[in-house]
Amino acid sequence: EVQLVESGGGLVQPGGSLKLSCAASGFIFSSYDMHWVRQPTGKGLEWVSAIGTAGDTYYLGSVKGRFTISRENAKKSWYLQMNSLRAGDTAVYYCARASLVNPFALDIWGQGTMVIVSS
Amino acid sequence: QSVLTQPPSVSGAPGQRVAISCTGSSSNIGAGYDVHWYQQLPGTAPKLLIYGNINRPSGVPARFSGSKSGTSASLAITGLQAEDEADYYCQSYDSSLSYVFGTGTKVTVL
Numbered sequence: 001e002v003q004l005v006e007s008g009g010g011l012v013q014p015g016g017s018l019k020l021s022c023a024a025s026g027f028i029f030s031s032y033d034m035h036w037v038r039q040p041t042g043k044g045l046e047w048v049s050a051i052g053t054a055g056d057t058y059y060l061g062s063v064k065g066r067f068t069i070s071r072e073n074a075k076k077s078w079y080l081q082m083n084s085l086r087a088g089d090t091a092v093y094y095c096a097r098a099s100l101v102n103p104f105a106l107d108i109w110g111q112g113t114m115v116i117v118s119s
Numbered sequence: 120q121s122v123l124t125q126p127p128s129v130s131g132a133p134g135q136r137v138a139i140s141c142t143g144s145s146s147n148i149g150a151g152y153d154v155h156w157y158q159q160l161p162g163t164a165p166k167l168l169i170y171g172n173i174n175r176p177s178g179v180p181a182r183f184s185g186s187k188s189g190t191s192a193s194l195a196i197t198g199l200q201a202e203d204e205a206d207y208y209c210q211s212y213d214s215s216l217s218y219v220f221g222t223g224t225k226v227t228v229l
Contacts, residue, residue, distance in 0.1 A: 035218070037165075045157075045165065045208050047218035058217055094164055104212050105155040105170035112164055 002026035002108055004095050009113030012085055016117070020080040022095030022110055029076040033098035035106055036069065036080050038091035038115075048093070051078060063089075085117045122147060123209050123221035130227040131199045139224045141192040141209035147219060149190035152212040156185055156194045159206040168207070169194060196226070204228045 071078035096106035169185035209221035
């Protein structure tokens with residue numbers, strides 16, 4: 001079964017750091033671009049970051065310089081290191097796989113992990 | 120901030136047809152980038168519903184269809200069913216902001 005499982009969310013103080021992980025199973029991980037998308041409670045979806053198969057990285061403007069996306073093909077996992085966290089970063093964070101048929105579409109999503117930035 | 124605009128809500132009785140619009144600009148939909156649609160049932164992760172403007176992934180019922188014209192796109196649900204009650208989001212690529220999602224539309228089955 002194709003599956004993505006996030007972990008690493010939690011409560012962190014403003015200015016703090018958190019590292020999210022996403023573990024993949026059921027597909028050839030190294031062949032896919034991978035994304036992070038977040039959703040504040042009761043609000044819409046917001047794309048955060050992506051990493052290509054060659055390790056090329058892309059970020060939402062407001063997280064550039066604070067967040068770092070990475071991948072570890074041997075462990076079929078990728079990560080989002082979040083530093084200098086702000087209250088506005090509070091959200092459910094989803095990892096998602098880009099489709100091979102249309103790489104701009106996200107065809108598999110994880111269940112999400114909650115990040116709360118609060119003092 | 121979302122650069123793709125959707126109506127906050129649409130509603131219809133079972134069996135009816137509803138349509139959700141997604142309005143962008145010349146830097147995203149109008150630039151030729153594809154539009155994709157996602158369904159988010161309450162308390163769950165989004166699910167890909169339509170990709171590449173008009174294509175349905177395997178397992179998505181044929182009552183869901185997509186279209187695109189100019190700087191806008193639309194998702195139609197024909198023969199509305201109770202289980203279609205959810206939030207729906209369009210998504211595209213913007214030449215200045217990278218991947219972008221719509222503001223989201225809540226579909227209510229009366």
